[in-house]
Amino acid sequence: MLQRIETSEVMKRATVFFDEHNDKCPTVEVKRKLKDSEQIINRRVGLIPEAVTTTFHTILTEYVHSYNRTCSIMPEGMYTMEDLPAMHTNCVRLAKYCRCTDRTVRNHIGRLRALGMIETKFHGNKKAFELWISPKFLFEQGASGEAGSPQKPPKTAFSPEDSKIFPHNSTHREILGKEKGNADMLIKYGESIQGQKGRADGPVMALNDWVEQQGQSQTGGAARREKSEIVAENDRNRRAKATDMLERWREGWAPGMPKGLEPRFRDMLMNFWLYAWKVVYPHREFSKEKQELAIVAIAAGVFKNFTDVRSEKEWLDFYQLQMDKLDKAGRYYDNHPDAYRPDPYAVHIPGKGYFDWENTKGFVGIEAWIKKDSIRHFRQREAYADKQAEKVKRCEALLRTARRDFEKLRQDMKPRKEVDGKNQIALFQHYNVIFAGQGKKWQEAFCNQYLAQQAVDFEPPKYLKPKRQRQMADRTPATVVVVEDWMTYGEGFYSE
Incomplete structure (x- = not known):
């Protein structure tokens, strides 16, 4: 039966411990340099600040609440006085009650742990942890007279010297x-x-x-073993399997094939089965009778007994698709060595073989997997193309902005705020760094544009000038012609 925790008594014992610890803290001399002299100050080191005691009081309140709740819902005998229940918490949660940051709470917990007042055990990513308060503070066990030396705390239930073989619950x-x-x-x-x-x-x-x-x-x-070792071993088994099957084939040993098949279909069927045996079942052995059952299942479930009407090219494409599906299945089993590999044919229940067309979770289901992957790859390619188009648009806009900035600098016009105060070299370095981040292609485009502008003394092209400037440039000076009256009479010289 667990004892009841009296919060006030625990704080009294903790206060006595804090006071005794502070009284034993040594005093050191610290020299402070003044303007004309030095001042010696006696300062005590190792004191427990009030903020740590406040954090301990908050932790105690939360621990008592968790302790009482655990005792009320756990079966009797689940915990003992030597194995007290822990509080599962984290520094972020405690920081809300301590009115400080989680970093401060973490520092205070480290200080309390060093003093032997609490014990923690971290889990996973070290954000959540279990916390125990020392029983010498929770219950009256003569703690006030022995708690003065934090360097050698008395042995508690969570001491590393305890010979228990299981952690605290x-x-x-x-x-x-x-x-x-x-x-x-x-x-x-x-x-x-x-x-x-x-x-x-x-x-x-x-x-x-x-x-x-x-x-x-x-x-x-x-x-x-690591996954790479498993993949390498499977590859060695497949090579050995292929060599063994090739030797048997040369000796004239081969399973029977369905009757009435064309020679090309027999080759497709046999090659498919041998490759499936090597890729999917590298650790298994099949007798001649079992191979014949597997070939019949493959002919019916994969090739539909070759009854579909296809051209020779279409049959080759279909055959290549099935071989790609075998490669995908082999990679899956390499990455998941513990996955169950069903028999190639139905053993007890019809339609449950790996190559049966009724088994949607077998070889037939790989086609849906491939279609799903193709859709994902198509979307990824579209997203990449959109991203590249957006990058081209952004870089072209940057090129136009750079051209205008160099033209304004040459004409002593008011520059933009981002490049204000830069000369030609500084402006070139500014844009060179920007375009270097966009890739070598755009950096070369900027350098070529800069050289082309420099060749014409940064004069903007005619088609890029404002409309008013183009109109002023196209206006030619007027030609004054002095004529007499008879020259304009009737169809004279200037009848137009």
């Missing part, structure tokens, strides 16, 4: 994570990994050693 079950972060083991009701309760009579295997032993037992005594 915080909830009804606890998931232990591996190094990569995924969870694969479950502990219920205080049981250890080995299914033991409480303390063990003999030597206890470490948790990491037990996990390694399980990995070795699952892989036949070898160490846990």
Whole structure:
């Protein structure tokens, strides 16, 4: 039966501990440099600030609430005084109650942990953690006389020297994570990994050693293999399988084929089965009778007994599509070595073979998978094309802006705010850095444009000048012609 926690008594014991700790803190001399002299100040180091005590009081309030709630919902005997329930929390949640930042709470928790007042165990990404308060502060166990030395705190229930073989319980079950972060083991009701309760009579295997032993037992005594090793082994098995089948073929051993097939269809069917055997079933052996059953299933489920009307080119394209589907299935099983590989033909239930057309989760379903991938790739290509078109539009606009900035600089016109105060070299460096970030193609386009402008002394082309400037440039000076009256009479010289 767990004892009741009295918050006021806990704070009294904690206050005594803080006071005794502060009284034992040493005093050091600190020199402060003044304008004409030095001043020596005696300063005590290692004091526990009031903010840490406030954080401890907040943590205590939350822990008592979690403690009472856990005791009310857990079965009797689930926890003992040596194995107290923990509070599952994080620094962000505590920061709301402490009226400070989560970083400050994290620092205060580290200080309280160093003082031996609390203990934490992090989970996963170290944002959420379990927290225990030392029983010497929760319950009256002579803590006031022994708590003065934080360097050697008394042994508690969560001390590393404790010989328990299972961690503290915080909830009804606890998931232990591996190094990569995924969870694969479950502990219920205080049981250890080995299914033991409480303390063990003999030597206890470490948790990491037990996990390694399980990995070795699952892989036949070898160490846990990486995915690349599995893929390499499958490739070696496929090569050996292909060599063995080729030798058998030369010896005249081959399964029977359906009757009435054209030679090209027989070749397609046999090549498909041999490749499927090598790619999908590299670790299996099939007798001659089982191969014949697989060939019949492939002929009916994959090629529909070759009853479709297709040209020779269309049959070759269809055959190539089925071989691509086999490649996709082989890659899937390489990446998922634990996935179940059904038999190529139906064994007990009709239509459940891997190559049966009724089995939508088998080889037939790969076509929908390929179509889904093609749609995704098409959308990705469209998104990439749109992104490239947007980049071209943006870079062309940048080229026009750069051209106008150089022309304004040459004509001593008011520049834009972004390039105000830059001379020609600084302006070139400014745009060169911008276009370098867009790629070599656009950087070369900018440099070519700059050289072309420099060749004409940054004079804007006629078709790029404003309309009024073009009209003024096209206006030719008037020619004055002195004529007499008889020259304009009737059809004279200037009758127009």
